[in-house]
Amino acid sequence: MRGIRYAVLVALSLLFLAPFLFMLSTSLKTPEKIFTATMEWIPSPVVWKNYPDAIARFPFWRYVGNTLFICALTVLGTVLSSSLAAYAFARLRFKAREPLFFLMLATIMLPAQVTLLPTFLLFRALGWSGSWLPLIVPAFFGNPFSIFLLRQFFLTIPQELSDAARLDGCTDFGIFWRVLIPLARPALATVALFAFLGAWTDFQGPLIYLHDESQYTLALGLQSFLGRHESQWNLLMATSTVITVPLIIVFLLVQKTFVKGIVLSGLKG
Amino acid sequence: MGESRTALLFLAPWLLGLVLFTVGPILVTLFLSFTDYRVLSPPRWVGLDNYKELFTDTETFWPSLGNTAFLFLELPLSLVVGLALALLLNQKLKGMALFRTIFYLPSLVPTVASALLWLWLLNPEHGLINEALRALHLPAPTWLASPLWSKPAIILMDLWGVGGSMVIYLAALQGVPQDYYEAAELDGANGWQRLRHITLPSLSPVIFFNLILGVIGTFQYFTQTFLMTKGGPDKSTLFYALSLYQNAFEFFRMGLACAMAWVLFVLTIGATWLVFKSSARWVYYEGEKG
Numbered sequence: 401m402r403g404i405r406y407a408v409l410v411a412l413s414l415l416f417l418a419p420f421l422f423m424l425s426t427s428l429k430t431p432e433k434i435f436t437a438t439m440e441w442i443p444s445p446v447v448w449k450n451y452p453d454a455i456a457r458f459p460f461w462r463y464v465g466n467t468l469f470i471c472a473l474t475v476l477g478t479v480l481s482s483s484l485a486a487y488a489f490a491r492l493r494f495k496a497r498e499p500l501f502f503l504m505l506a507t508i509m510l511p512a513q514v515t516l517l518p519t520f521l522l523f524r525a526l527g528w529s530g531s532w533l534p535l536i537v538p539a540f541f542g543n544p545f546s547i548f549l550l551r552q553f554f555l556t557i558p559q560e561l562s563d564a565a566r567l568d569g570c571t572d573f574g575i576f577w578r579v580l581i582p583l584a585r586p587a588l589a590t591v592a593l594f595a596f597l598g599a600w601t602d603f604q605g606p607l608i609y610l611h612d613e614s615q616y617t618l619a620l621g622l623q624s625f626l627g628r629h630e631s632q633w634n635l636l637m638a639t640s641t642v643i644t645v646p647l648i649i650v651f652l653l654v655q656k657t658f659v660k661g662i663v664l665s666g667l668k669g
Numbered sequence: 670m671g672e673s674r675t676a677l678l679f680l681a682p683w684l685l686g687l688v689l690f691t692v693g694p695i696l697v698t699l700f701l702s703f704t705d706y707r708v709l710s711p712p713r714w715v716g717l718d719n720y721k722e723l724f725t726d727t728e729t730f731w732p733s734l735g736n737t738a739f740l741f742l743e744l745p746l747s748l749v750v751g752l753a754l755a756l757l758l759n760q761k762l763k764g765m766a767l768f769r770t771i772f773y774l775p776s777l778v779p780t781v782a783s784a785l786l787w788l789w790l791l792n793p794e795h796g797l798i799n800e801a802l803r804a805l806h807l808p809a810p811t812w813l814a815s816p817l818w819s820k821p822a823i824i825l826m827d828l829w830g831v832g833g834s835m836v837i838y839l840a841a842l843q844g845v846p847q848d849y850y851e852a853a854e855l856d857g858a859n860g861w862q863r864l865r866h867i868t869l870p871s872l873s874p875v876i877f878f879n880l881i882l883g884v885i886g887t888f889q890y891f892t893q894t895f896l897m898t899k900g901g902p903d904k905s906t907l908f909y910a911l912s913l914y915q916n917a918f919e920f921f922r923m924g925l926a927c928a929m930a931w932v933l934f935v936l937t938i939g940a941t942w943l944v945f946k947s948s949a950r951w952v953y954y955e956g957e958k959g
Contacts, residue, residue: 402762405757405760405762405763407769408757409757409758409762412754412757412772413768413771416771416772416774416775417771417774418842419775419786419787419790419797419829420774422786422789422790422797423786423789426789428884434795435794435795439797439800447919472822476800480682481682481686482683483685484679484680484681484682485679485682485683487679488676488679488680492672492675492676492677492679493672494672494673494677495673497676497684497958500680502885503687504683504687507687507691507939509881509885509937509938510695510934511885511888511889511930511933511934511937512689512889513889513913513929513930514694514695514930514931514933514934515690515691515694515695515698515912515928516694516917516930517694517697517699517701517917517923517927518693518694518697518701519690519694519792519928520917522689522693522694538690540682541682541683541686541687541689541690542682542683542686542687544683547683557835558881563856572675576679591812597777598732599779600779601779601780603779603780603781603895603896604891604892604914607895608918616782618731619780619781620781622779622781622785623781623896625785626784626785626788626896633789633792633795636785636789637785637786637789639782639785640778640782640783640785640786640817643779643782643827644777644778644779644782647777647778647779648774648777651770651773651777652770652928653750654699655766657772
């Protein structure tokens, strides 16, 4: 029985991994090898030079810097503003709590397109179009999905801890900052990871707001490869590998915390 | 300080964002949908003209809706695949962490990179998929170059990224109380019965959650087709959100695009409402049983 289970798992894993292996393998081939009839998984010769060649094609390091900058501020903004709101929903008693919480959940279901155009017009009117501000500033106004996740997590932290802190003269902000935030690290890491992934891979935002190539993010910069260099699949695949690998590394680093964050925050329902 | 005032302070950033980036824009979208607004000149009131134009447009609007409806076929597929993978990964076997990571990896790939990758995988001549099909002596379609096969190609690509919802099923599976299974086993329930009467009901809130997210995501499907096909060939991958984007940012018809956004809003609310309504029949919450 155990053997069959492993066989199924391995076979499926190969199916899911094959595209990655194809990407890696193509990224190490000479142009001639790419268009040969039969699949060669380990190319000979292995052309490592495709990687420096690929990233020399566009201002790679500048785009990495731009993307990291936007990501860092997005993560900071999302974590700060969402955890504040989550505290209110989890710990404070006020009249409008239920309706506001429901309203917040409803906004998760709102199609982005409904707010996209006026938001675009607003940022244009503010003169922010053509800058990073439209990609960063909204993160500081709370993200409903993150608020929900953090609220669920805060609810799992015993009320007695807050009460004890309050007896010691802690204000709500003190309880939030010194008791809940340190205990909520797995959930905060999960929210941070989602925010990071969202900002790193966002395409539509940069597409709409950035006009100057020097401001591009990686995702947007990579787009210029499509069409322009379509026959150079080896370089294209090298570039894809390069922007995917950092995400895989980040994920492997936070994986344990991430799964714990999902389980403990009761996202399971 | 009263608790309501404290709450207001804690909620201030989100509330401000709600007004600035959600409620305000929704109202502006509604207003603009009744105008002819081409960005360079101020909006001009035209009443229901945009909506009339949309509903009589058999060239773009109805085909884009039809294509999007086709995309909904993917929801049950990804539900079954995601759930099956989660069940498989929930076993207590050595090396599970590795398998979990492997199935989750595709969800980490930035959309632009996966679009590039799948353009290459689906290449009719040299792509891996057709090489595999030819090796198995199966017909090799031209995928994204064929109006018939472009949608299945996109569904195939999306199923590869099913790991996102799989992780959520997996988290939920680990929360199912083990003693339910032990009790069922004592009663002589077989594997299928345990799945049907314990696992699926326990997971139903999460299935519901993923289903709602899936409905919303399907209506908003944009980046992949924008990058890979621009809606072609022959409008076969012109999905609703892509058509909306083109109207707004390529043809600069903001008024018409706002009308499309409102139609989308109503459709999403309608579809979500249907799922909610049906959920009373099949979603079980722990708290309600006791």
